[in-house]
Amino acid sequence: MNRPYLRRDDIAGILLIAVVLAILAFILLFFPQTGQQNFGFGPEWQCARMEKGDPICVRLVEKGEKR
Numbered sequence: 799m800n801r802p803y804l805r806r807d808d809i810a811g812i813l814l815i816a817v818v819l820a821i822l823a824f825i826l827l828f829f830p831q832t833g834q835q836n837f838g839f840g841p842e843w844q845c846a847r848m849e850k851g852d853p854i855c856v857r858l859v860e861k862g863e864k865r
Contacts, residue, residue, distance in 0.1 A: 839855060842857060842858050843855050843856070843857055843858065844856055844858055
């Protein structure tokens with residue numbers, strides 16, 4: 799069976815992709831996104847994720863606003 803030999807450019811491309819994927823994995827593992835999630839509610843809601851079960855959400859009330 800004739801297998802094509804890898805040229806210098808092929809090896810350089812493989813190494814470049816491996817380095818890019820390693821950097822991406824490092825960024826995602828050590829710098830997780832800590833953005834606020836609203837779980838489908840508007841910005842006037844604040845939600846806290848629970849370890850088990852659904853998140854608990856409370857509606858933020860501005861000063862002077864009546865219930």
